[in-house]
Amino acid sequence: MKTLIAALLLAATAMTSHAIEEPDFEVVQRLDAVEIRQYAPYVVAEVTVPGPADSAGNQAFPLLFGYISGKNKGERKMAMTAPVTQTPTPVKMAMTAPVTQAATLQGYQVQFVLPKGVTLESAPEPLDSRVKIREVPAARVAAIRFSGFWSEDNNQRHLTQLTSGLQAAGMRWKGEPVYSRYNAPMTPWFLRRNEIWLALE
Numbered sequence: 001m002k003t004l005i006a007a008l009l010l011a012a013t014a015m016t017s018h019a020i021e022e023p024d025f026e027v028v029q030r031l032d033a034v035e036i037r038q039y040a041p042y043v044v045a046e047v048t049v050p051g052p053a054d055s056a057g058n059q060a061f062p063l064l065f066g067y068i069s070g071k072n073k074g075e076r077k078m079a080m081t082a083p084v085t086q087t088p089t090p091v092k093m094a095m096t097a098p099v100t101q102a103a104t105l106q107g108y109q110v111q112f113v114l115p116k117g118v119t120l121e122s123a124p125e126p127l128d129s130r131v132k133i134r135e136v137p138a139a140r141v142a143a144i145r146f147s148g149f150w151s152e153d154n155n156q157r158h159l160t161q162l163t164s165g166l167q168a169a170g171m172r173w174k175g176e177p178v179y180s181r182y183n184a185p186m187t188p189w190f191l192r193r194n195e196i197w198l199a200l201e
Contacts, residue, residue: 020182021115022113022182023113023136024039028140031165032165033145034142034162034165036141037141038138038140039138040138042113042114042135043113043120043136044085045064045131046110046133047130048089048091048107048109048110048130050091051105053086057084060108061110064084064111064112066128068114071128072125072127073127074124078115081112081114081115082181083113083180083181084110084112084181085178085181086178086179086181087108088177089176090107114133120133140199141178142165142166142173143180143196143197144162144196145194147189147190147193148190154194155196159196162196172200173198174198177198180197181193182195
């Protein structure tokens with residue numbers, strides 16, 4: 001499994017060595033390190049996987065990369081875009097002991113943004129039922145950008161900076177934070193672009 005993931009990551013690195021497409025947005029306001037952005041609608045392929053957070057990407061990546069690499073009806077291949085996002089979400093998991101029941105656990109929704117021009121109607125149907133296609137509606141989002149490795153400490157520090165900036169400006173947000181990664185895994189830490197987004201009310 002590790003060999004498969006490594007091969008997929010190397011392929012993604014090659015695909016992301018050129019200029020990477022990302023969803024259209026307009027910066028409408030700046031609050032020090034925080035940008036207030038207006039995003040246009042865009043289409044994603046997504047999967048929901050159980051935690052922990054640091055392994056969610058590895059679980060989801062082969063499924064999503066497989067989809068854009070042709071594991072879909074029509075065997076259509078699509079370019080890798082940015083960012084890859086990860087959002088906390090509850091998931092129902094079947095439990096077998098002592099009796100069959102469902103438990104709500106912490107899971108993660110991982111998304112690949114599909115290329116511009118791909119609509120909900122024109123996106124090919126996934127062969128794997130775990131991969132879902134949906135449109136993310138237009139939204140106003142607060143975003144903070146930072147470099148470095150993807151770690152709980154780095155994420156939490158910048159999430160605190162983001163929420164503090166919004167509170168100081170009297171802005172309210174809703175939902176869970178969206179953790180966004182823009183670079184291939186081989187990118188040096190000081191060149192990496194990471195972001196955290198919060199949807200504004």
